[in-house]
Amino acid sequence: MIRPFGINEFLFILFAVQWTLALSVVAFTGGAVGGLLIALARVSKVAPLRYAALGFIRLFQGTPLLMQLFLVFFGLNIFGVGINPWLAAAIALTLHASVFLGEIWRGCIQAVPVGQSEASWALGLRYYDRMKSIVLPQAAKIAVAPTVGFLVQLIKGTSLASIIGFVEMTRAGQIINNATFDPFTVFGLVAALYFILCWPLSILARRMERRFAVATRR
Amino acid sequence: MGYEFNFAPVFANFDHLLAGTWMTIQLSFGAMLLGTVVAIVCAVGKTAGPAPLRWAVDTYVEIIRNTPFLIQIFFIFFALPAVGIRMTPNVAALVALTVNVGAYATEIIRAGIESIHRGQVEAGIALGLRRGQIFRYIIMKPALRTIYPALTSQFIYLMLTSSVVSVISATDLAAAGNDIQSRTFAAFEVYIVITAIYFLLSIGFSGLFALVQRRAFNYPLSR
Numbered sequence: 145m146i147r148p149f150g151i152n153e154f155l156f157i158l159f160a161v162q163w164t165l166a167l168s169v170v171a172f173t174g175g176a177v178g179g180l181l182i183a184l185a186r187v188s189k190v191a192p193l194r195y196a197a198l199g200f201i202r203l204f205q206g207t208p209l210l211m212q213l214f215l216v217f218f219g220l221n222i223f224g225v226g227i228n229p230w231l232a233a234a235i236a237l238t239l240h241a242s243v244f245l246g247e248i249w250r251g252c253i254q255a256v257p258v259g260q261s262e263a264s265w266a267l268g269l270r271y272y273d274r275m276k277s278i279v280l281p282q283a284a285k286i287a288v289a290p291t292v293g294f295l296v297q298l299i300k301g302t303s304l305a306s307i308i309g310f311v312e313m314t315r316a317g318q319i320i321n322n323a324t325f326d327p328f329t330v331f332g333l334v335a336a337l338y339f340i341l342c343w344p345l346s347i348l349a350r351r352m353e354r355r356f357a358v359a360t361r362r
Numbered sequence: 363m364g365y366e367f368n369f370a371p372v373f374a375n376f377d378h379l380l381a382g383t384w385m386t387i388q389l390s391f392g393a394m395l396l397g398t399v400v401a402i403v404c405a406v407g408k409t410a411g412p413a414p415l416r417w418a419v420d421t422y423v424e425i426i427r428n429t430p431f432l433i434q435i436f437f438i439f440f441a442l443p444a445v446g447i448r449m450t451p452n453v454a455a456l457v458a459l460t461v462n463v464g465a466y467a468t469e470i471i472r473a474g475i476e477s478i479h480r481g482q483v484e485a486g487i488a489l490g491l492r493r494g495q496i497f498r499y500i501i502m503k504p505a506l507r508t509i510y511p512a513l514t515s516q517f518i519y520l521m522l523t524s525s526v527v528s529v530i531s532a533t534d535l536a537a538a539g540n541d542i543q544s545r546t547f548a549a550f551e552v553y554i555v556i557t558a559i560y561f562l563l564s565i566g567f568s569g570l571f572a573l574v575q576r577r578a579f580n581y582p583l584s585r
Contacts, residue, residue, distance in 0.1 A: 206518075206564040208525035210536060211557040218549040222365045296428065303430035307529060314432055327440035335429045335437060342428035 149324045154333070160316030161337055167302045167312060170234045172295065175241020182246025184275070187253050197246070204243040210304050212236045217308045233305035241298055248290045252283040289352040296342045296349070303338070313337060371546035372555050375538075382538025383559055385452070389534060390521040390567075393459035397520070398471075398513075400464030402502070405471040419468065426465030431523055434458055439530040455527035455534070463520045470512050474505030507579045514571040518564050525560065535559060 147153070185197035204212065216239075217232035225231065256279050264278040306315035317334035321327050372379075408419040426434065435458040439451065449457065478501050486496040506513070528537035539556040543549045 203561070206522075206561045207557045208522040208536070208560055210525045210528075211553055211560060214539075214553045215550070215557060218553060222550050300428075300430040303432045304526065306432070314430065314436075317433075317436075321440065327436070328444050331433055331437045331441050335425075335433045338429045338433060339425065343424065346424070346428055 146325055147323045149320070149326045149329050153320045153324060153330075157313065157316045157320055157330070157333060157337070160311060160313045161341075163310070163312040164299065164302050164314075164341070167230075167233055167237060167305060167310070168295070168299045171237035171241045171298055171302070174234070174238030175245050175298070178238060178242025179245025179249055182242055183249035183253055186246065186250040201243050201247055204239060205247075209236070209240055209301055210307065212240065213304055213308055229305065229308045229310035232308055233302070233310045237298065237301060237305070240301060241294075244294055244297070245291065248294060249283065249287055252287040252290075253279060255286050256282045286356070289349050289356055292345055292352065293349040296345050299341055299345075300338065365550075367551055368548055369551050369555070371548050372542065372551050375542045375546075378538050378542060379535070379555070379559065382533065382535035383563070385533050386521065386524055386535040386563065389452070389456055389459060389524050389527065389532070390517070392456050393463050393520060393524070394517050396456075396460040397463035397467055400460060401467030401471050404464065404468040405475055408468065408472055409475050423465045423468050426462055427469075431458070431462050431526055432529065434462060435527060435530055451527075451530045451532040454530060455524070455532040458527065459520060459524055462523070463516065466516050467513060470509050470516060471505065473512075474509035475501060477508050478505055510571075510575055510579065514568070514575075517571070518567050521563060521567060522560060 182197050182200065185193045186201075188194055188197075213233065213236040216236040217227075217229065220232055220235075221227055260278055260282065261274060264274040269278065302312060303314040305312055306318065309315070311319070313334055317330050321330040324330065404419045404422065407415045411419070435454065438458045438461070439449070439454040442449070482500050482504075483496060486500040491500070524534060525536035527534055528540055531537065535556060539552050543552045546552070
């Protein structure tokens with residue numbers, strides 16, 4: 145039986161937005177921790193740490209996010225965790241976010257003039273204090289705009305979790321489409337919801353980038 | 363734990379994987395070429411066109427860049443037939459990838475065009491070059507040279523994104539993996555091999571792009 149697309153169908157998709165957001169928040173939070181570690185490893189004085197971080201980044205940036213999702217999904221099953229789309233999606237997207245944020249933040253850390261590090265070194269600050277009080281606060285200022293930009297990529301990336309069966313916005317759309325056979329309305333609506341989430345962030349990122357470019361112009 | 367890896371069923375279907383790999387390569391290069399054409403037209407429209415055209419290009423770019431590729435391909439494959447546009451999965455995949463990469467490449471190429479100094483074009487006019495010559499030699503070639511790294515990393519990202527077309531039963535590498543997986547139940551092994559092939563493809567692509575860069579832009583900078 146074909147169900148017409150009504151208010152209940154609309155609400156079903158609308159409520160699924162919370163799962164898209166939840167997955168994005170989890171992946172971003174985990175990715176922020178992982179990304180900081182990767183960025184620090186990439187600018188480390190210890191060569192093996194640098195190479196390990198680089199290898200990790202190359203591996204993840206050279207393979208599709210969808211395959212990473214599948215590997216985590218089926219890998220968890222092999223290692224006895226069982227079939228768990230939510231956990232698999234959270235882990236895979238956290239790794240994805242860690243790698244991309246790591247590369248973005250590495251660039252920001254390297255954009256802080258070397259003299260700042262040298263001065264704090266000359267003042268006798270140790271690694272922790274130098275990073276915490278001198279380098280990272282300055283890098284953070286540069287990092288805000290590209291980080292917001294990446295957030296858009298991350299929100300869009302969560303749609304792939306639907307393929308391993310996690311019910312977020314895209315999967316909710318598929319479910320409703322299978323019942324109503326009204327793909328134009330359903331996928332149009334889902335696209336519009338993603339757009340409403342992502343577009344303001346895109347605009348914000350661009351505006352901050354422009355403001356920053358003006359502020360640092362010499 | 364105690365899982366025994368079994369790669370035999372994966373390699374027993376290696377011809378299937380190769381066919382999928384070939385389809386992924388074809389889809390990627392097809393979308394790269396078509397997407398670049400779309401992007402050049404849109405970028406020129408956005409930098410030199412009338413206001414309605416600029417607005418149309420902006421709308422296209424913003425919609426594509428702020429929605430997931432998965433939704434775009436669902437829309438093209440499932441919703442367009444409702445208005446009479448029907449495509450086979452592989453054609454729909456090519457169209458979706460082209461539309462997608464076209465939007466990202468538009469922004470990249472536009473930045474390249476805007477990096478060309480106005481005086482360059484004026485010099486071309488003063489030298490008596492025709493409009494087509496000015497566009498080709500004074501605007502596009504240096505612009506492409508400037509944005510080549512950004513454009514090619516977008517292309518590699520496109521190739522990786524193309525794995526998503528497997529959801530509409532296109533016959534690409536990821537779909538070959540899904541196929542073998544559902545017949546052999548060696549899911550983890552299948553996706554390890556598939557992921558490795560994608561990794562080799564991305565290394566191959568960046569090698570190829572570096573080679574093209576050395577041949578195509580092998581002239582000294584004026585400054």
